[in-house]
Amino acid sequence: MPGPPSLDPRVPARPRRRSIASVNAESRDGIVPAAARITQTDDRQGGAAPAANYRTVALIVACAMFMENLDATVLATALPTMAHDFGVRAPEMSVALTAYLLALAIFIPASGSLADRLGARPVFRAAIALFMAGSIACGLAPSLPAMIAARFVQGTGGAMMIPVGRLVLLRSVAKRDMVSAMSWLVMPALVGPILGPPVGGFIVTYLDWRWIFWLNVPIGIAGILLVGRFIADVREPSAHPFDGRGFALSALALGCLLSAFELASRSGGRRIAAALIVVGGLVCLLYLAHARRTAHPILDLSLMRVPTFRVSVLAGSLTRITQGAQPFLLPLMMQLAFHLSAAQSGTMTVATALGSFGMKGLARRILRRFGFRSSLVVVGLLGTTSYAVCGLFRPDWPLPVMFGVLVVSGFLLSFQFTAYNTIAYDEIGKERMSAATSFYSTFQQLMLSLGICTGGAALHLSMMARGHALPEFADFSAAFWTVTAISLAAVVFNARLDPHAGDELSGR
Numbered sequence: 001m002p003g004p005p006s007l008d009p010r011v012p013a014r015p016r017r018r019s020i021a022s023v024n025a026e027s028r029d030g031i032v033p034a035a036a037r038i039t040q041t042d043d044r045q046g047g048a049a050p051a052a053n054y055r056t057v058a059l060i061v062a063c064a065m066f067m068e069n070l071d072a073t074v075l076a077t078a079l080p081t082m083a084h085d086f087g088v089r090a091p092e093m094s095v096a097l098t099a100y101l102l103a104l105a106i107f108i109p110a111s112g113s114l115a116d117r118l119g120a121r122p123v124f125r126a127a128i129a130l131f132m133a134g135s136i137a138c139g140l141a142p143s144l145p146a147m148i149a150a151r152f153v154q155g156t157g158g159a160m161m162i163p164v165g166r167l168v169l170l171r172s173v174a175k176r177d178m179v180s181a182m183s184w185l186v187m188p189a190l191v192g193p194i195l196g197p198p199v200g201g202f203i204v205t206y207l208d209w210r211w212i213f214w215l216n217v218p219i220g221i222a223g224i225l226l227v228g229r230f231i232a233d234v235r236e237p238s239a240h241p242f243d244g245r246g247f248a249l250s251a252l253a254l255g256c257l258l259s260a261f262e263l264a265s266r267s268g269g270r271r272i273a274a275a276l277i278v279v280g281g282l283v284c285l286l287y288l289a290h291a292r293r294t295a296h297p298i299l300d301l302s303l304m305r306v307p308t309f310r311v312s313v314l315a316g317s318l319t320r321i322t323q324g325a326q327p328f329l330l331p332l333m334m335q336l337a338f339h340l341s342a343a344q345s346g347t348m349t350v351a352t353a354l355g356s357f358g359m360k361g362l363a364r365r366i367l368r369r370f371g372f373r374s375s376l377v378v379v380g381l382l383g384t385t386s387y388a389v390c391g392l393f394r395p396d397w398p399l400p401v402m403f404g405v406l407v408v409s410g411f412l413l414s415f416q417f418t419a420y421n422t423i424a425y426d427e428i429g430k431e432r433m434s435a436a437t438s439f440y441s442t443f444q445q446l447m448l449s450l451g452i453c454t455g456g457a458a459l460h461l462s463m464m465a466r467g468h469a470l471p472e473f474a475d476f477s478a479a480f481w482t483v484t485a486i487s488l489a490a491v492v493f494n495a496r497l498d499p500h501a502g503d504e505l506s507g508r
Helices: 016-028 034-045 054-086 090-118 120-140 144-172 175-206 216-230 244-264 270-293 301-305 307-336 342-359 363-370 372-392 399-423 430-466 473-488 490-494
Strands: none
Touching: 054 090, 054 120, 054 144, 054 175, 054 216, 090 120, 090 144, 090 244, 090 430, 120 144, 120 216, 144 175, 144 430, 175 342, 175 363, 175 399, 244 270, 244 430, 301 307, 301 430, 307 342, 307 372, 307 399, 307 430, 307 473, 307 490, 342 399, 363 372, 363 399, 372 399, 372 473, 372 490, 430 473, 473 490
């Protein structure tokens, strides 16, 4: 049955329901599935990889993203040691982190357009190669300026890996397998920041900090080979003209905002952060005016007219406030308030990663039984509550109990992002998939950075109000409850989902 016409008048109506249902029906009837038909067509054109199981595709994409997420948090642990080697003060090393964020802000919006014009597979493979080249340059950097330049190159590759990797998965996996595939994909974003501190502490203590970057080389080489072997080269036949003016405006706006969020979480950088937020906000207004006059803007705001995409972006953004703040607040509380060693703190934070792994096999069953709306409402409440409990942690709590709370929190948060990342594309046609992944990834990165800023600001304000020179338990409680209160608002948007939204994705 033909689906409803596109919500965007610029996009022609398409038989969405027919194309979705045909994948399932043809697979059951023994007819060649849609993904296989694409692959065969590409084989005749001489450029495709053989068809692969969706788990294989998901794991290849997830490994690339894990490499990126782990690298970012491991580096934060090594900054004091790197500063000593470069002969600079430790606060000056923050520029190395900001350079990476700046590259993300500039190039994430352009990733979808590049994938449409050049093909998702070659762009994804080039992104891994660029990230690996940047890693090698970081490992060889003799000075801070060289490290800043290398981190910018690394961030350019990372900006392509985030949305293009998701696009590769969306174009390679049948809708009936999307929930399971996304459960693999969300784990790097959750596990990487958790494993980063203990891995970084081990490398800095027992090896050389340059090994942080050398480790990316074998992973990157394996990724390039696996992408060429298992991922088909599927691209849009008619790519839209590149929006150069929108690219410049979005790069300036997002660069200012992301840099501001990063600086705001650090002492001494709040005045500059405030100025950057003002500039970024003004440029955002200029971009909005530009997007209304452009047929195919680089960040297509008309996607927010799609109900499931809109809910996923809004509710997911609020929930990512907690996701961004948690890896910042939890290790800080464990070391400063509980006086645990870096190794002990790292062991505790691994609990969240264990919870994420435990979710992988259950997400599809839960969604099939209860649907997206009910599951997100209930799990959203439970997940927010579980992270709020972290604000009650005190020295008289047994460590196994706190570990158990973090396992449950990781499970619930991982489930939410599996559901958000899946339902977002339920009503998005293939001709707008690349624009949707760029848009979604941009907001994802923005809100993760905002989460760190919010957690840091709440902690700082509580210390000022109580006159504490160093953060105490009450200050950490205030910070945890602030970020979870913001995430709690996501439940309001989740409740607006249609009761049958995503039923075809979950097999309900």
